[in-house]
Amino acid sequence: MDTQWPRWEVFKQDSPNKPHQAVGSVHAADPEHALLTARNIFARRPQAVSMWVVRAEDIYSWTQEEVAEGQMTKGESYQAQVGQYLVFRKTSHKRSMTFVDYVGEVEAATPEEALKKAQATFTDALALAWWIVPADRVYKSDPSPETIQSWFAPAKDKTYKQQQYYATVGSHISKHKVGRGVEDEE
């Protein structure tokens, strides 16, 4: 293959009061490209107000098992860096639509120290996975109202992309409906 672009994890915020959630990844040449691609892939429906992207290699992640076994260091990519770290956490694996959610920031000298601080700070739920990201590695969509409008509002007007737009079709949908709906559909 002629291009091997880095992989970027995408964090999407559905509404101002909800956390950014890890929804998937894109491949892109630079942060701007990653954000544009993320928008095209993860915000075709009106469920977003903000997006962040982080290169996959800049994310330090720990599973519950690693934490339990004390496997704290993360190998060669592990770099000491004093500053702010963003903390993401997954707390449920019971249903499909559970994500690694943003919970807050801590100040630390290394990702490992950031993890320890995160464990001490965010104690309201058991973490099944922790992701720690140096704050300067996070690229965010522009928070200005104009950008939010131009990036995320157009999807709202495209009502023909919603199944409800076609709800009046066929008088006998319920009559022939078999089986149940999609598990925890958004």
Next chain:
Amino acid sequence: MPVKYGVPSDPDYNERLAEFEARIKRGEKIEPGDWMPEEYRRQLIRMISQHAHSEVVGMLPEGAWITRAPTLKRKMILVAKVQDEAGHGQYLYHAAETLGVSREAMLEALLAGKAKYSSIFNYPTLTWADIGTIGWLVDGAAIKNQTMLAACSYGPYSRAMVRICAEETFHHKQGKEMVLLYAKGTPKQRQMAQDAINRWWWPALMMMGPHDQDSPNTEVLVRWGIKTKTNDQVRQEFINEHAPEILEAGLTLPDPDLRYDEKTGNWLHGPINWDEFWQVVNGNGPMNKERLEARRRAHAEGAWVREALEAYAAKRQRTAVAV
């Protein structure tokens, strides 16, 4: 992410397998980084990558009709649908990547003709009514399968499926609306709709794959919660929903053996032509060569865009360092 793919020769394999299967039984999702059998990983990569390729190749038969849509409304719907398919391919490549396979390797396999994708896309779209029929029957069949997979045990795959199902429901509805309107339209429109149903019905039934007794992977897929229903169960659900709706619209189905069975409540179908299925799977369908050529051409013609993006990224990197 640490790599923990268990093989039977591992000293703790049986113990960990028992834990893994107990987790699935409890309804927990397996997430990247969790211990899993190598065979679970292999089956998932096989299924998810085929699924991703199907979304990508699936853009081709429909994309061909964008410029010929009869109204602006239908054109906007079709553009949105094709764009969705591209997005679905990306969700799925991402889900496969969480298992340690690269997107480039998967795309390379597709372009080299080594990867499989759903055979349905190797049939031609001959008239505009095919666009409605694909939405109703092909997306209808896909949704049945995807609804089942939305409940699967692997977190990233199940999340991709929940998103995809929510969006595919629009594809299904717009297609159904279109075909039902033509069924109530002029004799020529009715005939066009009927012709499309006649050509797409059997290939749609084949989409769920071989009968259960001829599907060697099913047992392990069901045991590990990757599939929660068998091919024949999904096929039956699809027929039970669609056959009565099509007949009620005054259209017919190209199966003289099709009948409603009072005892089971199922619509029973006649024999499926599996020779045709395997012919198409093995590359001899009406459009196999053309689809692959179209993908290769699109990739080659997009090379300058990829080069420009890389050059721009490199330039910004240099500027950033200089500052």
